[in-house]
Amino acid sequence: MALGTSRRAVLKASVAAMAAATMTKLAWAKQDGRKILKIAVQDFRPVFEPMHPQSAANVAYRVDESIFDGLLRLDYLGDFGVKPALASSIDQADETTYIVKLRPDVKFHDGTTLTAEDVAFSYGPERLLGDKAPGRQMKDRFLSSLKSAEPIDDLTVRLKTSEPDPVFQKRLATWGGQVISKRAYLAAGSFDNWARAPIGTGPFRVAEVKDKDHVLLKAHDEYWGGKPSLAEVRFILVSELSARVAGLLAGDFDLITDVTPDQIATISKAPGFKVLGGESAVLRNVNLDMAHNPVLRDVNLRRAMSLAIDRDAITKSLWGEKVSVPLGEQLKYFGDLYDPSRTSPAYDPAKARELLAKSAYKGERIPYRMLSGYYTNELAEAQILVAMWQQVGINVEIEIKENWDQVYQQPGTGLNNDTCQMIYPDPLSVLWRCYGDASSYQAEEKAWSNQEFNELGKRLQSSTDTAERKKVASRMLDIFETEDPPAIVLHTMTNLYGVRSGINWNPYPVANMDLRPNNISIGE
Structure with a gap:
């Protein structure tokens, strides 16, 4: 908790230090009379082929949206x-x-x-x-x-x-x-060559890629949806939020991603800036690798870990109630397949201790691997979770890694952070895509498998009967949440952007950034 408070203090100090710069109107970078949009991001992928394994990530969705169109x-x-x-x-x-x-x-x-x-x-x-x-x-x-x-x-x-x-x-x-x-x-000669410089029909084309630095997209002026309103879009890697905020206010960037709720007021109060976005159609989970960590195979331990988490306290303290605790691994956007009769994951530390007493867990250390700032509020939230688990007798230790290969490297896995974005409004795009038999969780990491869950998923994706599909999805949620949980659902996420005031843009409730000419324009 102390680190989270310290981080907020540093961020506020950085914002205050830049306030004087915002009093002077910042000039726009231009080319051929159109603006150049500079976007500071916490990460990006240097491959842009949508079907490349590295592209199945929120940080890829935001860039690739401008390169391709679908039918x-x-x-x-x-x-x-x-x-x-x-x-x-x-x-x-x-x-x-x-x-x-x-x-x-x-x-x-x-x-x-x-x-x-x-x-x-x-x-x-x-x-x-x-x-x-x-x-x-x-x-x-x-x-x-x-x-x-x-x-x-x-x-x-x-x-x-x-x-x-x-x-x-x-x-x-x-x-x-x-x-x-x-x-x-x-x-292109090879899939990897193609993936770094693909050709699509989208409003922008890949012009330059420098790994761990930036991606440059240039306007595709023959775009079927109209000439892009921007000459270029530059996605610039700035891992630390404090540096993104400072750079925004200094005029180094025009838009920054992954703003935390505690920075909304400070950015919005700076002359010439605003915050766009809000709660997203993305679920924040902690994945459990029970296939490679025998301690986690005990279902009573997994249930206890979920019961030990005060999600309401987390959403208030870290997220300013900008996120919500879902009714399980589902989203309200599912329409007829959304089940409002289900309940949010319970907070019951006494029950957690009771389940621990029934389990085979003897206080073994459980590693919790993560990157320090890939997800918004990632480290601060992990520290709170570890403290909550310690209060009921579960020994979890954070391990900060430099990249995803290190997070998944064997041996030594246990817990890791994840999000599940709704690709389209249906349980297939969340529960099944993120945890089904073709998911990275089962097919690549091989962290968990459940035969009934997989058989139900096949029915969910082939049935056209809404009532049957809702029944199947409900049964899958029972398995996911209680009977054999592969993950712990925490809450929804935010998509918050710090933006210069001249930008007129409508952000999606998902990570994809739509920069087509009908969705973004820039005034002076």
């Missing part, structure tokens, strides 16, 4: 409905067949024109469908039902699924549904 788009700022994008229409011919008509005269970043051949290749065996295709692992996670894609004519594509898929069009509208250039992919 469809999800209306994150409205009703979360599916809207046309590269497809002008999509018709379902039968329960497993979709006929897609493409928008004409769409240009890729290299000036070539989008055709049905590009769409078929994007979803085809060389990139996704083949057993040894480089994107197969991600395909199984994001487009699991996709079976084939074939061109009918230059602007028509037939897509087939292996089974009825209740969310197939939502999949096409979100992550994994991006369309790429067949010609550019084949010319």
Whole structure:
């Protein structure tokens, strides 16, 4: 707790020190008469192929959103409905067949024109469908039902699924549904070469990448959605929040990500600045690696760890009540599949001690690996959790690591931090995508597996009966939360951005940053 207080004091001091600079109007960087947007981020990935394993992360979603389009788009700022994008229409011919008509005269970043051949290749065996295709692992996670894609004519594509898929069009509208250039992919020579400089149809193209420093995107002026309002977008790596805040107020950056709630007032009160965003459709979890740490296999210990956490105290002290404690691993956006009858995870330290007494746990040290600031409030929250666990007799020790490889390196794993972003409004995009049999948690880390959970997940993704799907999702939540928990859900997250006042932009409730010309403009 002391460290959290100290950090806030340092941040306030940094803000105060920069206040004088904000009294002078800051000049905008420009090119060809348009603004250059400089965004300070806590991290980014130096690969931009959506189906590359390194791209399945919130820090990748925010950048790649500007590089690619899909056949469809999800209306994150409205009703979360599916809207046309590269497809002008999509018709379902039968329960497993979709006929897609493409928008004409769409240009890729290299000036070539989008055709049905590009769409078929994007979803085809060389990139996704083949057993040894480089994107197969991600395909199984994001487009699991996709079976084939074939061109009918230059602007028509037939897509087939292996089974009825209740969310197939939502999949096409979100992550994994991006369309790429067949010609550019084949010319790249290798998947890794391609991933660093891919060609899409989005409003910006990758112009320069310097790992651990910055990503430069330049405007794609032939963008089918209109000429971008920005000349360039620069994502600049600034790991420390205090440095991002200071740089924003000094005019080094125009927008900063991952602002903590305790900085809203200080940024907003500085002349010429504001904070955008709010609670997000992202769940914050602590994952439990019971496959490699035998201590965590005791379900009574796992249940006790959850019961020892006062989530309301955390959301008030660290988050200023800008986040909420969900009713389990689900979000209100799920509509008919949301179950309001479920309860939030309980806080009951007495019950936690009782379960510990029934368990085989004898006070063994449980490592808690993390990066110090990848997630908002990450270290401060971890320190609070460790203190709460200690109060009931659970010995957890924090281990700060330099990168994710070190976090997952064997031996010595135990707990690690995670978030689960809602890709589209359905339990498949949260509970199943993040913890199902194709998830990184099961398929890569091999930290947990539950046969019934996996069998139910298969039913959830193939049934088109809403009542049955809701029943299946409820049973999966029972397993996840109580019977065999692979993780501990804490609360939702925030997407808060510090922004110069001249920026008119509508942030999504997810990590993706939409910088298309219809969603961002900049005044003087």
